[in-house]
Amino acid sequence: xxxxxxxxxxxxxGAAGKMGSGILLLTALExxxxxxxxENKDKTFVLNAVDVSDSALKGLVEYIRGQxxxxxxxxxxxxxxxxxxxxxxxxxxxxxxxxxxxVLAVVRPTTRMEAAxxxxxxxEAIKEDPELKVRIIKQIxxxxxxxxxxxxxxxxxxxxxxxxxxxxxxxIIGFHFYNPPAIQxxxxxxxxxxxxxxxxxxxxxFAKKLKKVVVPSNDFAGFxxxxxxxxxxxxxxxxxxxxxxxxxxxxxxxxxxxVGQDFLVRPMGIFQLIDYxxxxxxxxxxxxxxxxxxxxxxxxxxxxxxxxxxVKGGQYSSGAQKDGFLKYDKGRAVAVYCTEKRDYxxxxxxxxxxxxxxxxxxxxxxxxxxxxxxxxKDADLAAYFGELSTMNxxxxxxxxxxxxxxxxxxxxxxxxxxxxxxxxVNTVMLTGFFHAYGPINEYLK
Amino acid sequence: MAAGYxxxxxxxxxxxxxxxxxxxxxxxxxKEAGQGVLKQIGGAQNVDESAIGNFMAARFNNxxxxxxxxxxxxxxxxxxxxxxxxxxxxSGALALVAGIRSVLAETxxxxxxxxxxxxxxxxxxxxxxxxxxxxxxxxxKEGHAYFFPGKFSDRAGAYYEKFGREYARKGMxxxxxxxxxxxxxxxxxxxxxxxxxxxxxxxxxxxxxRGFVDNLNVFDCSxxxxxxxxxxxxSEEGLKRCGIPASEAVEVVAFGQATFDISQxxxxxxxxxxxxxxxxxxxxxxxxxxxxxxxxxxxxxxxxAGVLATEAIGFAEHGKGAQFVAEGHTARDGKIPxxxxxxxxxxxxxxxxxxxxxxxxxxxxxTGKAGDAQITIHPDRPYGMTINMGGDDKTVVAIVYxxxx
Ligand SMILES: NC(=O)c1ccc[n+]([C@@H]2O[C@H](COP(=O)([O-])OP(=O)(O)OC[C@H]3O[C@@H](n4cnc5c(N)ncnc54)[C@H](O)[C@@H]3O)[C@@H](O)[C@H]2O)c1
Numbered sequence: 130x131x132x133x134x135x136x137x138x139x140x141x142x143g144a145a146g147k148m149g150s151g152i153l154l155l156t157a158l159e160x161x162x163x164x165x166x167x168e169n170k171d172k173t174f175v176l177n178a179v180d181v182s183d184s185a186l187k188g189l190v191e192y193i194r195g196q197x198x199x200x201x202x203x204x205x206x207x208x209x210x211x212x213x214x215x216x217x218x219x220x221x222x223x224x225x226x227x228x229x230x231x232v233l234a235v236v237r238p239t240t241r242m243e244a245a246x247x248x249x250x251x252x253e254a255i256k257e258d259p260e261l262k263v264r265i266i267k268q269i270x271x272x273x274x275x276x277x278x279x280x281x282x283x284x285x286x287x288x289x290x291x292x293x294x295x296x297x298x299x300x301i302i303g304f305h306f307y308n309p310p311a312i313q314x315x316x317x318x319x320x321x322x323x324x325x326x327x328x329x330x331x332x333x334x335f336a337k338k339l340k341k342v343v344v345p346s347n348d349f350a351g352f353x354x355x356x357x358x359x360x361x362x363x364x365x366x367x368x369x370x371x372x373x374x375x376x377x378x379x380x381x382x383x384x385x386x387x388v389g390q391d392f393l394v395r396p397m398g399i400f401q402l403i404d405y406x407x408x409x410x411x412x413x414x415x416x417x418x419x420x421x422x423x424x425x426x427x428x429x430x431x432x433x434x435x436x437x438x439x440v441k442g443g444q445y446s447s448g449a450q451k452d453g454f455l456k457y458d459k460g461r462a463v464a465v466y467c468t469e470k471r472d473y474x475x476x477x478x479x480x481x482x483x484x485x486x487x488x489x490x491x492x493x494x495x496x497x498x499x500x501x502x503x504x505x506k507d508a509d510l511a512a513y514f515g516e517l518s519t520m521n522x523x524x525x526x527x528x529x530x531x532x533x534x535x536x537x538x539x540x541x542x543x544x545x546x547x548x549x550x551x552x553x554v555n556t557v558m559l560t561g562f563f564h565a566y567g568p569i570n571e572y573l574k
Numbered sequence: 575m576a577a578g579y580x581x582x583x584x585x586x587x588x589x590x591x592x593x594x595x596x597x598x599x600x601x602x603x604x605k606e607a608g609q610g611v612l613k614q615i616g617g618a619q620n621v622d623e624s625a626i627g628n629f630m631a632a633r634f635n636n637x638x639x640x641x642x643x644x645x646x647x648x649x650x651x652x653x654x655x656x657x658x659x660x661x662x663x664x665s666g667a668l669a670l671v672a673g674i675r676s677v678l679a680e681t682x683x684x685x686x687x688x689x690x691x692x693x694x695x696x697x698x699x700x701x702x703x704x705x706x707x708x709x710x711x712x713x714x715k716e717g718h719a720y721f722f723p724g725k726f727s728d729r730a731g732a733y734y735e736k737f738g739r740e741y742a743r744k745g746m747x748x749x750x751x752x753x754x755x756x757x758x759x760x761x762x763x764x765x766x767x768x769x770x771x772x773x774x775x776x777x778x779x780x781x782x783x784r785g786f787v788d789n790l791n792v793f794d795c796s797x798x799x800x801x802x803x804x805x806x807x808x809s810e811e812g813l814k815r816c817g818i819p820a821s822e823a824v825e826v827v828a829f830g831q832a833t834f835d836i837s838q839x840x841x842x843x844x845x846x847x848x849x850x851x852x853x854x855x856x857x858x859x860x861x862x863x864x865x866x867x868x869x870x871x872x873x874x875x876x877x878x879a880g881v882l883a884t885e886a887i888g889f890a891e892h893g894k895g896a897q898f899v900a901e902g903h904t905a906r907d908g909k910i911p912x913x914x915x916x917x918x919x920x921x922x923x924x925x926x927x928x929x930x931x932x933x934x935x936x937x938x939x940x941t942g943k944a945g946d947a948q949i950t951i952h953p954d955r956p957y958g959m960t961i962n963m964g965g966d967d968k969t970v971v972a973i974v975y976x977x978x979x
Contacts, residue, residue: 216715
């Protein structure tokens with residue numbers, strides 16, 4: 130079975146979810162583009178979009194329609210060539226509409242898992258629950274005569290565990306998109322112990338067609354991305370708790386968040402990132418990873434406490450940020466949660482004091498946005514960190530400790546064999562987390 | 575002609591432009607430009623008739639029948655004649671010609687002349703379909719997604735082949751730089767707020783055939799714009815009626831109009847023959863030679879069209895236009911300043927308004943009203959010229975002006 134035949138019948142499970150909808154979109158575009166090649170004109174391509182609720186599927190179709198239209202508007206130059214033989218399609222508008230129709234004709238939204246029984250490839254993006262994932266994979270596999278291949282989007286469950294408990298004999302691979310899949314360029318590719326070579330090779334071809342950057346990760350819970358992020362988050366939380374011996378915890382949270390975002394020139398501070406991903410998701414991923422880690426305890430009582438109170442972060446379906454450790458106004462953090470008061474305390478009421486304690490930023494400081502997209506990025510960062518390294522303010526100290534920890538986490542991912550080399554760790558953080566520089570750097574020695 | 579008025583050219587580049595927010599529509603631009611003129615000519619009672627140029631409101635705004643928008647400007651225009659002209663991007667100049675002919679025929683002493691277009695109602699990829707209406711529809715299917723950029727990309731490609739790509743692109747990049755630098759001097763220009771430092775380097779950005787056309791980049795293109803312009807066309811009698819001294823007006827010395835079969839391709843892609851014909855008629859009818867021109871507003875819908883215009887007028891020999899431009903001869907301090915408020919690339923291109931906007935610019939320059947964009951008009955070269963082109967060198971109007979005495 131070649132690449133195209135493999136893609137003739139595909140299912141995405143959890144298709145209405147955050148990740149599933151993006152995976153569905155990308156796969157639908159790829160399958161439609163294949164279907165429009167002259168040599169495939171007699172083939173039928175089917176992409177089942179399986180999820181549990183009809184109302185979610187309705188929203189999904191609207192989402193797909195809107196996104197496909199945008200995609201078509203961007204590639205109209207190429208689409209005019211694809212539809213050159215269609216004398217009835219003359220204007221760009223005609224062509225864009227036809228493409229949207231063609232994509233929607235490939236996608237079959239349904240709540241029935243049976244749809245997956247004819248598929249040759251199954252993308253799994255249901256919630257991060259090992260038992261549920263195994264149960265569904267097993268159900269499909271035992272009813273499907275094609276010996277289908279499974280592409281799981283799990284963030285933290287070892288693929289070998291899924292392979293063995295579901296009895297797939299290597300017909301599974303970790304194909305770990307980042308959120309949102311349609312925009313994020315990174316895919317972590319994780320072979321289970323016995324993943325078949327054909328399954329792996331197909332992944333590479335598919336990822337290439339989707340214009341993704343593939344970083345191979347070995348099969349350790351959390352892989353590279355969460356392997357770094359979870360430990361980095363725990364460090365930030367513990368640093369805040371350490372500072373809270375001498376100040377209210379919420380002020381310490383504010384300071385550590387600022388150290389990450391400003392002093393370390395990251396796209397956002399660590400508490401904002403936890404909120405973005407969801408306090409519950411972070412806590413859950415830690416709990417899935419933790420049993421697999423022998424020499425460390427990846428767990429935070431502060432996260433437990435936040436969840437107990439019911440402060441979870443995450444995003445509204447509109448994409449707007451929900452309040453978590455921080456409170457947001459039009460996407461900007463404006464207040465921080467105080468677990469004692471059980472309420473948010475506005476930055477205004479204390480930030481000046483904390484900023485003074487941290488000390489000023491190096492004179493050469495430029496925010497992440499200005500650095501990350503500039504041509505002279507490396508030189509800017511070298512100058513900035515050169516200056517920072519000579520400073521002894523509290524902010525500089527915290528930044529140095531933070532960077533050293535991030536560096537150590539990165540190196541341990543390599544020495545533990547999760548990542549094959551330093552470069553892979555850095556690529557994941559640069560592409561998947563939009564960092565301006567990799568954790569394994571020589572900036573602050 | 576006198577009493578010119580331009581709205582701002584609204585679209586990308588202007589800080590006040592936000593594609594997600596509601597913007598002024600046809601009504602507002604017609605009223606703004608119309609009232610802008612009426613204020614300078616003593617009000618609607620002095621107007622005998624009106625003409626309004628517009629290209630494609632029928633598709634951009636689902637609106638036809640623009641002649642009946644005129645009385646919106648002022649109740650005093652009710653029951654007076656008005657006409658709408660259409661000749662693609664030359665619609666504005668056709669409105670001017672309609673007004674000029676009426677004054678010459680003595681059917682009117684004061685003609686209120688407007689041009690308007692509101693194009694930002696659709697994304698560029700759909701706007702390309704609408705603008706393709708300036709071409710021949712049976713060619714649309716085989717045309718480029720960006721139909722008109724495709725047409726002028728072909729012209730640029732032919733020019734590259736004949737005279738050298740790098741050579742040509744240098745001239746085009748210089749055209750872009752001049753356009754933006756001039757636009758920065760004119761508060762109504764779409765690129766007025768442009769702050770890019772190395773404009774020529776930007777102009778030299780490599781074309782990207784996968785996303786756009788083969789031989790042009792976006793900086794080679796005019797803007798997608800909303801705007802309205804107005805000017806009054808008056809006889810001597812009309813000037814008196816409105817109390818405008820001749821020195822505040824420009825005299826229309828002559829005009830030349832030429833048309834080419836829309837279904838036919840140009841004989842030579844590196845020549846704008848219809849433009850050359852219209853210019854020749856205008857200059858001959860004015861009884862002047864090109865060396866007497868002090869400034870030109872030409873239809874640079876693409877930088878290559880600007881370069882080709884320098885050849886069509888005769889300032890440069892065939893193939894030498896790119897050099898003429900690259901050497902700075904069309905800059906505001908050059909031999910013959912072109913497009914002194916930015917032209918279509920810098921000021922903007924609200925298609926149906928452009929011809930009128932050009933006339934307003936020439937009126938401003940010749941009567942000393944161009945503000946920061948003012949150039950010096952030498953007594954031995956007192957004439958100004960506008961060239962407004964519809965489609966790919968299909969409908970062209972050239973007009974020669976001189977300050978009134
Ligand atoms: N959100 C992220 O940032 C992110 C990033 C990378 C990987 N992941 C992983 O992707 C997976 C999905 O995460 P998500 O954030 O998209 O979650 P989500 O909650 O947004 O989506 C899960 C979807 O699965 C559906 N679902 C649940 N049970 C189902 C069943 N039995 N049958 C069919 N559909 C079912 C739900 O209705 C929901 O639409 C998880 O494994 C997660 O770890 C998430």
